[in-house]
Amino acid sequence: MVHQQMASQEITVAYLGPAGSYTHQAALGKFGNSVTYHPQATIDDVFKFVEEKHTTYGVVPFENSTFGSVVTTLDRLVSSKTQIIGEAYLEVNHNLLAKSNIKSVKRIYSHPQAFGQCRKWINTHLKGAQCIDASSTSRAAELAASESASAAISSIVCAELYGLNVLEKDIQDLRGNKTRFFILGNSPSGSTGDDRTLLLFTVDHRKPGALCDCLKTFKDHNINLTKIDSRPSLQRQWNYVFFVEFEGHKDDSNVRMSLNDIGEYCLGLTVLGSYSNKRTED
Amino acid sequence: MVHQQMASQEITVAYLGPAGSYTHQAALGKFGNSVTYHPQATIDDVFKFVEEKHTTYGVVPFENSTFGSVVTTLDRLVSSKTQIIGEAYLEVNHNLLAKSNIKSVKRIYSHPQAFGQCRKWINTHLKGAQCIDASSTSRAAELAASESASAAISSIVCAELYGLNVLEKDIQDLRGNKTRFFILGNSPSGSTGDDRTLLLFTVDHRKPGALCDCLKTFKDHNINLTKIDSRPSLQRQWNYVFFVEFEGHKDDSNVRMSLNDIGEYCLGLTVLGSYSNKRTED
The missing domain is CATH 3.40.190.10 (Periplasmic binding protein-like II)
Known part of the structure; x- marks a missing residue:
């Protein structure tokens, strides 16, 4: 640890x-x-x-x-x-928590992510209820504890912590x-031999194949990508920043070669960090 | 049209x-x-x-x-x-609409996307207010029209349509x-000579470089990518479906060759559609 x-x-x-x-x-x-x-x-x-x-x-x-x-x-x-x-x-595992019973629930507090994870359940069981964003699922429980017609989508831990009843257990749309x-x-982690690294960069949108050239530097050095995300760059409309995660530590020799190569094809390259891989396959 | x-x-x-x-x-x-x-x-x-x-x-x-x-x-x-x-x-251009004045606003209705586009403004001017998700910004205006302490983030069109005052104009965080x-x-669009195409596919996560191989097929045929998104595949945990948009129509010869090549590297390839490019650069 x-x-x-x-x-x-x-x-x-x-x-x-x-x-x-x-x-x-x-x-x-x-x-x-x-x-x-x-x-x-x-x-x-x-x-x-x-x-x-x-x-x-x-x-x-x-x-x-x-x-x-x-x-x-x-x-x-x-x-x-x-x-x-x-x-x-x-x-x-999300739960519906409230002071009262499910019939009197008019408003549901939760984090937008939790609403997204329980979309089907809400549409089936509480379609008419208002979904109110909270900054976290525990803040949602805190809010629901102060109102009679409100519920929270939150963890079982919060039921006891905020004095709420568990109206329904395990309401997330997918098991697991x-x-x-x-x-x-503030200090980078050292290499453990089983690490991942997250990078941030943008590409020159006028260059066809620029993103492909960037990703190819990982393939060239036998590095497996595990995730790619894009978000609006906010610098130029319809341009994106890319978040690329791969297997390896930024100090590994093949990663260093890849980071050296990718510099030719991308702009604003930032290593957001390398960290020990904690994923366990089910 | x-x-x-x-x-x-x-x-x-x-x-x-x-x-x-x-x-x-x-x-x-x-x-x-x-x-x-x-x-x-x-x-x-x-x-x-x-x-x-x-x-x-x-x-x-x-x-x-x-x-x-x-x-x-x-x-x-x-x-x-x-x-x-x-x-x-x-x-x-988003606006704050309400029956009353800004001091009495306790709740704001809007679509989650509109909240995201006005994050800074809300945090500066209405930090304590509850942000309540509505299915659209016009539904938000409809809801705000029925409650005295509520506002909506919505279009100027909805102010007149739902009888609301414009409390603040242009509250989106970025101009333009x-x-x-x-x-x-239900019927595909024909080629216009300036089109884009959106594809959906997934890759075998055990194959290093699989996403890169997919994207390279576009580069090989001189096709420019305009956008890439990933979402959880929901078939296997921590696997993703990719949405790739590129310049060209699915019936263009270079696109057909690329779609033929990409089939070797990806799984579940679906052409979601080709459409005339309506983007104008500012």
Whole structure:
């Protein structure tokens, strides 16, 4: 675990809160109970806390196996001054929590990602209800606890924490629904022999095949890509920034050769971090 | 315009409604006033209406220049039985509309995409307000019109349509904010000499370089890629479907060669449609 490297210092961890969020649970799984936690209201605040060195580490959601990438995290990575130094996976089982019963539910609070992971269930069982965005699923539970006709889509942990009844368990559309989190820090992680790296770059849109040329540098050095995302560049309309994740550490010799080659074809290349691969195939 | 090809028949168009939505405005720009419109409550309903041949065409939002792809449309394209037969662009200027004044606004209704396009403005001017998802920005205006402490982020057209005051104009984070729409139909469009094509495919994740091999087939035939998206495949965890858009029509000879080549490297290749390129560079 990351914190074993720093056992002699006080370790502090910012996460997307409040207490009981899935990000909190992922953080607890990674760092345990012997560190000090600082819940934050937004993903942006977690990045800022680490960038301004208020905490040693930060934990943010990155990707869900059903509903895909967390765009707030992708967009914030573009201006990030931190490094991604680790990842964590959590099996996510959503529940409908409320003070009252399902018949009186007029409003549902949750994070947009959780709504996306329970789309079919909501459309079948609570089609008329208002879906109200909360900054996290635990914040949703906190809000639902203060209103009689409201429910939250949230974790089972939050039922006890915020004094809510579990009206329905496991309402996510797919079984084995998992979320992947990034651990942010200020010092890069060393190579472990089984790592992944996330890159950010853009390409000259006037050059046909530019993205292909970029990706080919990985193939040339026998590096397997694991994920590609694109987001609007915001510099030029209908141009994109690309997030490419691959197997290997930025200090591995084949990765270094590939990063050297890719510089010829892309613009604004940034290594967002290398981290030990924690994915386990089911 | 598309409907000129079918002037002698009655043309019907389903769109993401209710009346006054940006999709409605895009549809009016494309088809004018001489066709019959059928507003739908959801993007899924627009696809269904066209698939079941209740209407000749359908119009759905696809991508915004600030906040990126509309994931509901991407996810629905995977099971689509329609063809993309056209595209339309609309400059999108969001406004804060309400019955009352800005000080009494406790809740804001809008579409998640519009919230994403006004993130900075909301965080600066209405940080404490609840953001409540609506199925479209015009539905948001309809909801705000029935509640005193609520506002909508919506188009100026909806202010008059739903009897709301314009509390603040042009609240989108970037000027020149544009949304791109797809026209759905049941018969493919012919080649115009300046077209684009959208493909859907997945790759064998165990083959290193498989995505690169796919993209290289376009480069080999001198075809320029204009966009790439990935979404969870939902067939296997942490596997993705890819949406690749490129310049050219599926019947062009170089595109046909490329589609023939790509079949060697990808799985589940589907041509979602070819359509006349309506993008104008600013």
